[in-house]
Amino acid sequence: MLRNSYISETRLLDTAAKEIGARLPRRWRLLDREGDEAVRSPQDSSRRIDAIWEIRDPDGLSTDIIVEVKATPVEPRLVGSVESQLKALSDLRCRQASVNPVFMLVSTYLSPLTRERLAKAGISYADSTGNIRFTIERPAVYIETQGADRNPFRDERPLRSLKGGRAGRVVRGLLDYQTPFGTRELAAETASSPAMISRVCSLLEADEIVTKESPRGRIVSVDWETLARRWAMDYDFTASNTLTSWLEPRGTGALFARLRETGLQYSVTGSFAAYRLAPFAEPRLASLYVDDPETAAQSLGLRPADAGGNVLLVRPFDPVAFERAERDDGITYARVTQVLLDLMKGPGRGPIEAEALSGWMRDNEDRWKLSMTSTT
Amino acid sequence: METIDDQHYIDARETLLDSVEALGPHSDAVILVGAQAIYVQVEGEDDSIAVAQFTYDADLALDPDLLGDSPTLVDAMGRAGFLLYDQPGLYRRESGAQVDLLVPQAVGGPGRRAARLGVHGNRAAMKVHGLEGALVSHKLTKVSSLVPGADRSCLLKVAGPAALLVAKVHKIGERLQDPDLRRRDQLPKDAFDIYRLLRAIDTAEMVEEFRILQAHEISSPVTSEALSMFQRLFSTPSGMGTELVVRAVPSTEDLDFIAASSVALSQDLLEATT
Numbered sequence: 268m269l270r271n272s273y274i275s276e277t278r279l280l281d282t283a284a285k286e287i288g289a290r291l292p293r294r295w296r297l298l299d300r301e302g303d304e305a306v307r308s309p310q311d312s313s314r315r316i317d318a319i320w321e322i323r324d325p326d327g328l329s330t331d332i333i334v335e336v337k338a339t340p341v342e343p344r345l346v347g348s349v350e351s352q353l354k355a356l357s358d359l360r361c362r363q364a365s366v367n368p369v370f371m372l373v374s375t376y377l378s379p380l381t382r383e384r385l386a387k388a389g390i391s392y393a394d395s396t397g398n399i400r401f402t403i404e405r406p407a408v409y410i411e412t413q414g415a416d417r418n419p420f421r422d423e424r425p426l427r428s429l430k431g432g433r434a435g436r437v438v439r440g441l442l443d444y445q446t447p448f449g450t451r452e453l454a455a456e457t458a459s460s461p462a463m464i465s466r467v468c469s470l471l472e473a474d475e476i477v478t479k480e481s482p483r484g485r486i487v488s489v490d491w492e493t494l495a496r497r498w499a500m501d502y503d504f505t506a507s508n509t510l511t512s513w514l515e516p517r518g519t520g521a522l523f524a525r526l527r528e529t530g531l532q533y534s535v536t537g538s539f540a541a542y543r544l545a546p547f548a549e550p551r552l553a554s555l556y557v558d559d560p561e562t563a564a565q566s567l568g569l570r571p572a573d574a575g576g577n578v579l580l581v582r583p584f585d586p587v588a589f590e591r592a593e594r595d596d597g598i599t600y601a602r603v604t605q606v607l608l609d610l611m612k613g614p615g616r617g618p619i620e621a622e623a624l625s626g627w628m629r630d631n632e633d634r635w636k637l638s639m640t641s642t643t
Numbered sequence: 644m645e646t647i648d649d650q651h652y653i654d655a656r657e658t659l660l661d662s663v664e665a666l667g668p669h670s671d672a673v674i675l676v677g678a679q680a681i682y683v684q685v686e687g688e689d690d691s692i693a694v695a696q697f698t699y700d701a702d703l704a705l706d707p708d709l710l711g712d713s714p715t716l717v718d719a720m721g722r723a724g725f726l727l728y729d730q731p732g733l734y735r736r737e738s739g740a741q742v743d744l745l746v747p748q749a750v751g752g753p754g755r756r757a758a759r760l761g762v763h764g765n766r767a768a769m770k771v772h773g774l775e776g777a778l779v780s781h782k783l784t785k786v787s788s789l790v791p792g793a794d795r796s797c798l799l800k801v802a803g804p805a806a807l808l809v810a811k812v813h814k815i816g817e818r819l820q821d822p823d824l825r826r827r828d829q830l831p832k833d834a835f836d837i838y839r840l841l842r843a844i845d846t847a848e849m850v851e852e853f854r855i856l857q858a859h860e861i862s863s864p865v866t867s868e869a870l871s872m873f874q875r876l877f878s879t880p881s882g883m884g885t886e887l888v889v890r891a892v893p894s895t896e897d898l899d900f901i902a903a904s905s906v907a908l909s910q911d912l913l914e915a916t917t
Contacts, residue, residue: 514904515904516841516908516911517908575899575903575904
């Protein structure tokens with residue numbers, strides 16, 4: 268079984284062909300015809316058949332197999348698009364060769380649900396962990412073998428970006444806590460897996476944003492300003508979160524009065540959260556993380572706004588947006604590190620407000636850096 | 644409020660206090676209306692919008708039934724330096740400070756513009772259509788000087804928010820009909836005063852007062868008229884009232900928000916009153 272490294276499409280194909288070939292009855296043959304018959308769509312050169320195999324029984328009865336290769340695990344939700352892709356390619360080829368091929372997907376890993384959906388769609392498959400379902404009517408052949416039910420590549424591929432909630436949680440932890448701390452401590456604090464911490468750190472160590480005392484040792488320094496800028500390359504307040512616009516016609520003052528009394532889970536981010544620490548220009552737009560914008564709007568008496576909204580209700584990219592929040596004057600504010608990121612790529616004056624806020628953070632590290640031992 | 648017009652605002656309040664003192668013997672008949680009454684009603688409420696509360700005038704409504712005979716209004720005002728000007732009810736000091744004495748049209752007697760006030764004559768106060776609600780809904784309120792450190796105040800009837808809104812809507816409605824376009828210059832300010840009331844006063848409170856105005860024979864007709872005008876002018880983003888509100892606001896403000904909130908609050912009020 269192949270593990271822990273990037274597997275090329277060619278290698279995946281070769282392995283799958285070998286595995287299937289080894290299980291065929293005697294004198295059956297599986298031939299690779301890609302070399303002489305690769306088909307390209309004339310409209311779009313990226314849409315091409317990855318491989319065409321031919322299966323031939325001892326009597327010479329044969330059929331073509333159109334093979335799609337994915338070097339990454341195929342999620343269940345993508346089965347539909349794989350199916351239509353194969354159909355489109357097959358139509359193209361049928362016009363050219365007037366044959367009726369069967370479909371096959373080869374990937375690094377296919378989960379049980381993905382496999383179930385592929386089988387339902389009549390697509391044969393093979394993954395690098397040994398999950399194979401190869402079924403053809405003419406000539407009749409049926410091969411099924413069981414591989415891994417859990418993705419062995421998970422958490423072990425090198426991380427290429429800080430996109431997504433799982434990386435975000437770790438980055439927030441790296442930003443929020445005073446160094447030094449151990450990987451396992453940080454994993455516990457951020458409800459992440461140690462593997463995820465390692466992956467994020469490996470990415471950041473290359474740029475010397477995070478320094479460890481030894482390859483498997485504690486994290487001894489985090490350059491939070493550079494880390495914030497690095498995260499901003501992959502995190503964008505308006506794109507990473509789900510934003511909805513609402514109106515509090517009596518102004519944000521009325522909203523904050525209601526927030527002081529609400530039992531709703533929320534945290535204020537954006538301009539209002541920054542203004543509290545680093546006053547810049549009088550904020551106008553209130554941005555709130557909430558679990559469910561519709562419910563929150565109803566409970567706060569807000570109404571939908573097409574234009575002129577003064578409240579953004581934001582479903583967060585990850586629950587970390589609520590974590591390590593701060594209470595001030597009866598209002599819950601998102602952690603300053605989260606606020607900083609939200610402003611850096613935020614709408615309006617956000618980037619300028621982020622500058623002012625990071626200035627404050629530079630001068631007041633003792634006021635916002637958390638000590639890992641003091642938190643539970 | 645930190646605006647360049649602060650001093651004007653302070654001066655206007657002084658003028659008001661002076662005129663109320665001057666009318667002392669008739670104080671029971673006096674009700675504060677107009678912009679200054681609106682400022683008193685919204686004081687301490689959300690003032691995050693930098694639109695100057697700009698007025699020199701003090702508008703005082705009179706209830707003829709409660710007006711005594713002596714001294715005459717013109718004499719009382721004159722003693723405090725407020726001299727009757729070229730039209731009924733308009734009093735001015737040399738400084739330019741102005742006080743308008745007004746009588747709701749429904750109780751102002753016959754005649755076109757001037758109220759018929761017996762011993763006080765036919766020029767002491769002007770009749771105004773739409774002010775009737777002030778006679779029905781008002782509250783005795785302490786109105787204080789705004790001069791820093793001054794310890795000056797008076798107890799004065801102040802018209803209720805709904806009565807003030809009705810009067811402003813009538814004023815806007817009438818001026819929009821007026822062929823003299825100069826009389827429209829102040830309309831954005833008047834519309835914005837309505838917006839101030841909508842922002843500051845709880846809708847339920849306003850609705851309750853509307854019910855009282857609609858139930859009283861003196862104020863019922865003007866209140867119904869005002870609500871239908873209000874609907875036409877303020878209930879949509881393209882309504883003239885909404886446009887006037889936005890025109891009152893400096894372009895540095897969030898104009899879309901002002902328009903959206905004005906419409907939303909107007910619709911709330913209309914839904915609850917009709």
